[in-house]
Amino acid sequence: MNPYVLAVFLSSLGLGTTLTFASSHWLLAWMGLEINTLAIIPLMAQHHHPRAVEATTKYFLTQATAAATILFASTTNAWITGEWNITHLAHPTAAALTMTALALKIGLAPLHFWLPEVLQGLDLTTGLILSTWQKLAPFALLVQMAHTTHPAIMTALGITSTLIGGWGGLNQTQLRKILAYSSIAHLGWMIIILQYMPQLTTLALGMYIIMTSAAFLTFKMMMTTNLGTLALAWAKNPVASTVAALVLLSLGGLPPLTGFMPKWLILQELTKQDLPLTATLVALSALISLYFYLRLCYTMTLTISPNTNHSMTPWRLTTTQTLLPLAITTTAALMLLPMTPAIMASTF
Numbered sequence: 001m002n003p004y005v006l007a008v009f010l011s012s013l014g015l016g017t018t019l020t021f022a023s024s025h026w027l028l029a030w031m032g033l034e035i036n037t038l039a040i041i042p043l044m045a046q047h048h049h050p051r052a053v054e055a056t057t058k059y060f061l062t063q064a065t066a067a068a069t070i071l072f073a074s075t076t077n078a079w080i081t082g083e084w085n086i087t088h089l090a091h092p093t094a095a096a097l098t099m100t101a102l103a104l105k106i107g108l109a110p111l112h113f114w115l116p117e118v119l120q121g122l123d124l125t126t127g128l129i130l131s132t133w134q135k136l137a138p139f140a141l142l143v144q145m146a147h148t149t150h151p152a153i154m155t156a157l158g159i160t161s162t163l164i165g166g167w168g169g170l171n172q173t174q175l176r177k178i179l180a181y182s183s184i185a186h187l188g189w190m191i192i193i194l195q196y197m198p199q200l201t202t203l204a205l206g207m208y209i210i211m212t213s214a215a216f217l218t219f220k221m222m223m224t225t226n227l228g229t230l231a232l233a234w235a236k237n238p239v240a241s242t243v244a245a246l247v248l249l250s251l252g253g254l255p256p257l258t259g260f261m262p263k264w265l266i267l268q269e270l271t272k273q274d275l276p277l278t279a280t281l282v283a284l285s286a287l288i289s290l291y292f293y294l295r296l297c298y299t300m301t302l303t304i305s306p307n308t309n310h311s312m313t314p315w316r317l318t319t320t321q322t323l324l325p326l327a328i329t330t331t332a333a334l335m336l337l338p339m340t341p342a343i344m345a346s347t348f
Contacts, residue, residue, distance in 0.1 A: 073098040115184065124176070
């Protein structure tokens with residue numbers, strides 16, 4: 001893609017998210033979401049592969065449906081209550097519709113079916129943008145309207161997402177689909193705590209973005225997209241394989257890695273809110289997710305790679321990837337747990 005055209009699309013991507021962040025009016029927020037969607041679509045289809053075009057079409061239809069529902073719900077709210085402000089979504093039907101549309105936009109279960117299929121059709125760089133940056137604008141709206149949504153809807157969405165995110169990843173061999181189900185599970189944790197402590201949702205989203213960026217960048221450097229190539233990665237690049245295994249365990253939420261921090265704080269807050277059953281369910285669902293992360297680590301580190309390798313030798317080629325973002329995200333994904341008190345003091 002032409003560098004100038006790429007710069008325009010990336011700038012539009014940033015503009016759309018910033019517009020939604022800065023909006024207090026539903027129409028402006030909707031415009032930001034639309035700019036965001038329209039800017040990423042050419043990036044998704046840039047390789048002109050049939051699978052990428054299919055993924056782009058699915059993504060466009062899903063996002064257009066969600067955006068139309070948001071516009072309809074906010075217009076209904078303004079018609080009935082006379083209020084366009086995001087924080088004054090007073091009508092219960094409009095609030096429920098908007099929550100459902102935003103859940104569809106970010107891929108919360110049971111509205112998650114598009115996410116693994118779309119992510120599987122993209123290259124790792126565009127998949128990284130879809131899994132991280134594209135979550136920011138909808139979450140900005142969710143945090144602002146957290147107090148207006150019915151608690152039962154958010155709890156149901158959260159528990160369903162954590163369970164399906166763990167269950168769906170068990171039988172996958174494609175790394176992008178596994179990361180998609182990982183995304184669904186993490187989003188469930190964020191949504192379930194949103195109504196009680198929005199700051200924790202922001203913290204969990206930040207940690208998720210750091211860990212997912214580290215995972216995508218590591219897989220991109222190792223040039224692996226499925227379990228087969230991952231099993232041979234140790235002979236090619238032992239350091240990157242070790243880092244990838246630790247990042248996956250961090251995504252699973254094992255102490256003493258960074259991923260343990262948001263899960264720990266969310267379970268603590270759910271217990272404080274006298275919700276032991278909910279806390280138990282999401283903690284058990286984390287065990288299901290941990291199983292498929294451990295399966296990846298087992299494949300990567302404990303299986304013996306063949307002595308005679310008849311495949312091509314990509315490890316002999318010099319990487320063109322900038323290693324600074326990879327170094328920063330992997331360090332943060334592995335070592336932020338001791339900083340929890342300082343992070344909490346600055347966030348809350």
